[in-house]
Amino acid sequence: MSSSQDSLWDRVRAAGPLRRRLLRDDAASVTLSDLDGASSLSEHRDRLRGRSVLIATQKQLTAALAVIELDGIAARLVLCPPGRSLAEIRLIALEAEANALIVDGPGEPYDSANLGTVVQCSPRLKPIEAQDERRQSTEWVLLTSGTTGAPKLVSHSFASLTGDMQNPNAVGRDTTWSTFYDIRRYGGLQILLRALLSGGSLVMSSPDESIRDFLSRASASGVTHITGTPSHWRRVLMSRAAQLIAPKYVRLSGEIADQPILDGLRAVYPTAVIAHAFASTEAGLAFDVTDGLAGFPEGLVSQHSADIEIRIENGSMLIRSSRTATRYLNRDSNSLRREDGFVETQDLVELRKGRYYFVGRRGGIINVGGQKCHPEEIESVINQHPMVHMSLVKARRSPLLGSVVVADVVLNSGADLTPSNVTRETVSNEIMEACRRSLSAHKVPATIRIVATLEVSASGKLQRPNA
Amino acid sequence: MSTRSVILSQLVLVAKEHNQTLAPLADDLPLLESGLDSLGFAVVVARLEDQFGVDPFSSDENVEFPVTLADFIGAYERLVK
Numbered sequence: 001m002s003s004s005q006d007s008l009w010d011r012v013r014a015a016g017p018l019r020r021r022l023l024r025d026d027a028a029s030v031t032l033s034d035l036d037g038a039s040s041l042s043e044h045r046d047r048l049r050g051r052s053v054l055i056a057t058q059k060q061l062t063a064a065l066a067v068i069e070l071d072g073i074a075a076r077l078v079l080c081p082p083g084r085s086l087a088e089i090r091l092i093a094l095e096a097e098a099n100a101l102i103v104d105g106p107g108e109p110y111d112s113a114n115l116g117t118v119v120q121c122s123p124r125l126k127p128i129e130a131q132d133e134r135r136q137s138t139e140w141v142l143l144t145s146g147t148t149g150a151p152k153l154v155s156h157s158f159a160s161l162t163g164d165m166q167n168p169n170a171v172g173r174d175t176t177w178s179t180f181y182d183i184r185r186y187g188g189l190q191i192l193l194r195a196l197l198s199g200g201s202l203v204m205s206s207p208d209e210s211i212r213d214f215l216s217r218a219s220a221s222g223v224t225h226i227t228g229t230p231s232h233w234r235r236v237l238m239s240r241a242a243q244l245i246a247p248k249y250v251r252l253s254g255e256i257a258d259q260p261i262l263d264g265l266r267a268v269y270p271t272a273v274i275a276h277a278f279a280s281t282e283a284g285l286a287f288d289v290t291d292g293l294a295g296f297p298e299g300l301v302s303q304h305s306a307d308i309e310i311r312i313e314n315g316s317m318l319i320r321s322s323r324t325a326t327r328y329l330n331r332d333s334n335s336l337r338r339e340d341g342f343v344e345t346q347d348l349v350e351l352r353k354g355r356y357y358f359v360g361r362r363g364g365i366i367n368v369g370g371q372k373c374h375p376e377e378i379e380s381v382i383n384q385h386p387m388v389h390m391s392l393v394k395a396r397r398s399p400l401l402g403s404v405v406v407a408d409v410v411l412n413s414g415a416d417l418t419p420s421n422v423t424r425e426t427v428s429n430e431i432m433e434a435c436r437r438s439l440s441a442h443k444v445p446a447t448i449r450i451v452a453t454l455e456v457s458a459s460g461k462l463q464r465p466n467a
Numbered sequence: 468m469s470t471r472s473v474i475l476s477q478l479v480l481v482a483k484e485h486n487q488t489l490a491p492l493a494d495d496l497p498l499l500e501s502g503l504d505s506l507g508f509a510v511v512v513a514r515l516e517d518q519f520g521v522d523p524f525s526s527d528e529n530v531e532f533p534v535t536l537a538d539f540i541g542a543y544e545r546l547v548k
Contacts, residue, residue: 211499231505237532239499260524264532369506398509399524406513432484441485442506446513 007072007134008158008196009035016199024221025061026206026214028123038125040065041102045073045128047117050136052076054098054115056089060183060204062104062121064192071158072134074100078141078153079184082207086113088151095153095330096141141329142186144281153329154281154336161189163323164285164307165197175200178218180228186281187254191227200225212241219245229254230261230276231369234400237261242268251288253277254370255402256358259294266292282336283343284323286310295349295357311342316362317349318342364464366395366403368442373405375464378435378443385431387411392454392462393445407431407445410454424450470547471540473518474511478503481511494537501536521546 006014018033030040039045040062053074057063063079070077078096080089086109093101099116107118140161144152177195181188183204195202203218215236218226226247228236233252236242250265250272257276265274274292279285286308289296301310308321320342328336337343346363349356366373375393382391389410395403411427428448435444455463468476475492482489482503489502498508516522523542524533533539 234532235499235505238534240497240534369509396513397525398513399522400505400509400512404506404509404513436484446510447517449517 005135005137007138008068008193009072009134011162012068012196015197020201021199022201022221023061023064023204024202024217025059025204026209026217027059028061030061030065030123030125034125035065035068037127037130039069039128040121040123040125041069041119042122042126043128044117044119045069048100048119049073050075051100051117052078052096052098053100053102054078054080054089054093054096055102055121055184056080056084056092056110057102057104057121058082059104059123060188060206061123062102063184064202064204065123066102066121067140067192068196071138071140072136074138075136076139076141079143079189081143081184082182086110089113090115092143092151092153095151097329142184142189142281142325152331154325155327155329156284156325160284160323160325162193162197163321165194175225176203176218176221176223177201178203178205178221178223178226180205180214180226180232181254186284187227187229187279190279190285211235211239212244215241215244223247225249225251227251227253229370229402230257231255231400231402233261233265237264237268238400247272249273249275251275251277253279255367257294258399260399262292262294278317278347280345282325283319283345284321284325286319286321286323286345293355295352295355298351298354298356301356309342312349312351312356315348315350317345317347317356319345360395364394366393366405368403368405370402371442373443375405378405378407378439378445381435381438382407382409382431382445382448385427385434387427388431389413390454390462392464394464396446398446404446405443406447406449408449408451408454410451470519470544474515474540474543477511477514477518481507481514485510492536494535494540496536498533498536498539515543519543519547 021032023030048070051074053070055063055066067077078098080092090113093115101110101115101118102121103110104121107120110118140156142154144154175198177191177200179188179191183189183192192202203221203223205214223245224247230252250269273290275288275290277288287300301312311318324343325336346361348359348362350359364375378393379391382388389412391407391409393405393407396406398404431448485507487502487507490496512522523546533542
């Protein structure tokens with residue numbers, strides 16, 4: 001019988017025989033039984049006891065091994081998403097008060113960067129003397145997908161991360177999970193934990209792999225449960241690779257799942273359960289919808305359970321549950337949850353015929369293929385053009401990517417005295433060029449429209465549509 | 468300009484803007500092997516909507532996800548007269 005004090009490794013063992021359960025990426029694989037009496041961190045594992053450990057590996061597999069081994073040993077585990085520069089890693093280490101770092105590549109650049117103890121993690125396990133004291137209650141820290149300024153570090157407990165996984169038999173054993181997500185972000189970590197606690201295996205993706213190669217690999221491992229964003233799934237449907245797998249369970253989250261993508265998946269996987277879930281790093285997993293329809297039934301809001309409460313205030317969704325995060329590290333503790341325990345998701349919903357539909361984000365944040373954009377950041381680049389008077393960046397629904405960014409631009413009155421198409425086009429091109437120089441690709445407007453005016457509210461603010 | 472040539476020139480333009488190299492644009496070219504990423508395609512679709520006034524992939528019913536370049540162009544040709 002497992003108790004809430006048990007570590008992840010204890011729970012992994014309790015979920016079923018370890019012998020046939022694998023963790024696999026595009027380069028290596030580890031059978032869970034091999035972790036018995038051996039370690040990916042070799043004898044250094046014990047040096048991490050009680051430490052705040054930043055996991056900054058390149059591969060997902062090594063990150064997965066590190067969390068399995070260190071829950072119950074480290075005081076804090078911080079999961080660094082891939083592709084971070086040394087400078088960003090230092091910033092995260094500072095914010096998280098990390099005093100140990102786990103890497104899986106050359107350790108030298110880190111040694112000189114004053115990041116504390118640097119430990120190598122490798123899928124080639126080394127036998128170690130059993131040091132299986134795992135009594136520490138470990139804090140798990142995840143980064144949000146926000147893209148501006150310092151990253152937000154979100155604190156979870158093992159209990160909040162696994163709140164709905166109490167019954168491992170719910171999904172049945174012999175499941176092989178796979179995910180397009182990275183396990184170092186909330187959505188991917190959920191799948192790692194789900195696979196581990198349900199007695200299953202996990203096939204992880206790699207950014208270097210095509211959709212076809214990844215799905216072929218997942219298929220060779222006998223994938224039964226697979227998850228990704230609507231954008232991932234649109235690419236699958238556009239790749240002719242969908243037929244490579246025959247999953248029993250397909251799940252979408254991280255973006256709005258619209259009816260065409262749900263219907264498209266239903267057509268290629270006629271017997272699978274197709275679920276779309278609402279979850280965020282801060283709010284945790286809120287709910288699953290399995291009726292094949294976009295949006296969610298109104299009943300979810302009124303129905304109170306001990307498990308979760310959903311409330312709609314001013315058109316925006318609030319979540320209170322045992323799965324929400326606790327706090328932001330180094331920020332005001334009330335900034336993540338309100339005093340009444342609700343997390344404001346900033347997601348706007350609209351009720352139509354007994355169903356709520358997601359219509360955008362409060363504050364105008366735009367989600368482009370899972371990456372968040374702040375309109376103000378893009379507008380500030382556009383507004384630097386000498387002929388621009390003001391601009392408004394907004395979302396346009398894109399069937400292939402969720403949303404793309406588009407801009408309406410008002411030119412200075414002097415600049416537009418002779419409004420020939422040539423000048424307009426030149427200015428648009430120059431603005432586009434400036435955006436490409438200083439913004440990442442998903443923030444560059446797909447189209448720029450020169451307009452005569454923009455709506456300004458009585459308080460002098462740009463009228464922003466609910467993007 | 469024909470619907471087809473408007474689409475092809477937009478693909479070439481966006482690939483250039485995104486520093487991506489396009490494969491030869493044959494009808495049976497799989498879109499995901501065209502060299503343009505999904506962000507690039509989303510930009511192309513948004514611009515074509517401005518030019519043609521339609522987005523064949525945003526309708527709420529019976530959306531076929533295009534696999535080849537011919538599927539992609541055909542979706543517009545059916546709607547743009």
